[in-house]
Amino acid sequence: MGGVAASYVNLGTGLEFVTKDGVDINVQMMLDGIFPKLLPLVVVLAHGLPWLRKD
Numbered sequence: 001m002g003g004v005a006a007s008y009v010n011l012g013t014g015l016e017f018v019t020k021d022g023v024d025i026n027v028q029m030m031l032d033g034i035f036p037k038l039l040p041l042v043v044v045l046a047h048g049l050p051w052l053r054k055d
Contacts, residue, residue: 009040 015027031038 005044007037007040009044011040011043013039 012028017025019025
């Protein structure tokens with residue numbers, strides 16, 4: 001369920017770093033290269049986590 005819901009959520013980070021050599025490093029592109037749609041999945045799972053807790 002989390003994977004399907006994460007595909008409907010559009011979330012990204014605009015973080016970019018510039019090294020001393022002048023190379024731009026885009027954090028979102030790095031995350032998508034490792035695990036595409038990682039941030040939307042984390043948000044969906046974190047939102048549903050309180051429902052799984054037992055009181």
